[in-house]
Amino acid sequence: xxxxxxxxxxxxxxxxxxxxxxxxxxxxxxxxxxxxxxxxxxxxxxxxxxxxxxxxxxxxxxxxxxxxxxxxxxxxxxxxxxxxxxxxxxxxxxxxxxxxxxxxxxxxxxxxxxxxxxxxxxxxxxxxxxxxxxxxxxxxxxxxxxxxxxxxxxxxxxxxxxxxxxxxxxxxxxxxxxxxxxxxxxxxxxxxxxxxxxxxxxxxxxxxxxxxxxxxxxxxxxxxxxxxxxxxxxxxxxxxxxxxxxxxxxxxxxxxxxxxxxxxxxxxxxxxxxxxxxxxxxxxxxxxxxxxxxxxxxxxxxxxxxxxxxxxxxxxxxxxxxxxxxxxxxxxxxxxxxxxxxxxxxxxxxxxxxxxxxxxxxxxxxxxxxxxxxxxxxxxxxxxxxxxxxxxxxxxxxxxxx
Numbered sequence: 545x546x547x548x549x550x551x552x553x554x555x556x557x558x559x560x561x562x563x564x565x566x567x568x569x570x571x572x573x574x575x576x577x578x579x580x581x582x583x584x585x586x587x588x589x590x591x592x593x594x595x596x597x598x599x600x601x602x603x604x605x606x607x608x609x610x611x612x613x614x615x616x617x618x619x620x621x622x623x624x625x626x627x628x629x630x631x632x633x634x635x636x637x638x639x640x641x642x643x644x645x646x647x648x649x650x651x652x653x654x655x656x657x658x659x660x661x662x663x664x665x666x667x668x669x670x671x672x673x674x675x676x677x678x679x680x681x682x683x684x685x686x687x688x689x690x691x692x693x694x695x696x697x698x699x700x701x702x703x704x705x706x707x708x709x710x711x712x713x714x715x716x717x718x719x720x721x722x723x724x725x726x727x728x729x730x731x732x733x734x735x736x737x738x739x740x741x742x743x744x745x746x747x748x749x750x751x752x753x754x755x756x757x758x759x760x761x762x763x764x765x766x767x768x769x770x771x772x773x774x775x776x777x778x779x780x781x782x783x784x785x786x787x788x789x790x791x792x793x794x795x796x797x798x799x800x801x802x803x804x805x806x807x808x809x810x811x812x813x814x815x816x817x818x819x820x821x822x823x824x825x826x827x828x829x830x831x832x833x834x835x836x837x838x839x840x841x842x843x844x845x846x847x848x849x850x851x852x853x854x855x856x857x858x859x860x861x862x863x864x865x866x867x868x869x870x871x872x873x874x875x876x877x878x879x880x881x882x883x884x885x886x887x888x889x890x891x892x893x894x895x896x897x898x899x900x901x902x903x904x905x906x907x908x909x910x911x912x913x914x915x916x917x918x919x920x921x922x923x924x925x926x927x928x929x930x931x932x933x934x935x936x937x938x939x940x941x942x943x944x945x946x
Contacts, residue, residue, distance in 0.1 A: 548595040569698035577683045577691035588653045604675040606655035608667050612647050620647040707739050708774045711767045723758045747779035749812035781811035789846045796831040805857040808912035816908045820857035829854050868909035872898035886915040895921040
């Protein structure tokens, strides 16, 4: 193994890159150096380098195209400039479709067929012409500096792509990160190791204090490549975070025996999770709770102490709404199908349970079921709609007009 090969391998191990990626970066750098010292900007320089022997092959690669008259190209360029100016006045960019009718020729990557046949007599339109080039001597100082800049840039891009690919696989999953700082927009910057993630203000849990250096779990919402590298959007409030923890900690959910039909979440406080199964031998709620609450306790710990209500999903809206309002016992539910509203009547001793602290229980039940739920105590006159008290009693006759 040559010293150059060893150096490439060390670089691969250090940066987490594969051998071919580093070799491609080296060949691009050598191509830039060749163009600097011996070539010109109209050449599409390609290099094949053998790190074992140090041998280098260089060639100019062109696509053979039809002949285009100089006058036609000049006319097309003038028309292109006019269209660009018009697009600029309209504050937009020209699309490919808008310039498809103009004659185009790129002398760096293309060669007209007549000129191509000087090098290769039987050259045909559409083929790639390889024009071998000689290396007259060693590269100069400026060429070496150019090569260094190119290889640094290429390796940085390759490293970013590697990180991007790694995190793309983790999109929709939960990762650990260290709280770093807040930016000027109130977004939380999280250290994920080789890259940082961003938690937007809307994805931060209210009343949760983010201590610098604290190690927390985050849900990976999206991973995209931005101008400055991978852009990883994280969340502490996403409902899918609850789903992911259930799938990880409860085997019946992970293997599909128990299905999560819906999640309503007040992040950091309480979530309601509706579960369902078609297997008569499986108790969906019992599977999630576990023996003596062992499984649900693990889920709660994973979510930082957030309380979890596991309820039975029901295809019947009345049964579903009753379950969603647990732990309260609901006496009656009346539906208005047209307005997707539901009136839940409870005994006076169940009213506060149905509403929940600051209306949380009925609000989560509304979110979970998709029905706008009004809770009314039997014999009372202050109904609560979707977690908010109303001044006027609900017209009890209205929901009955199904």
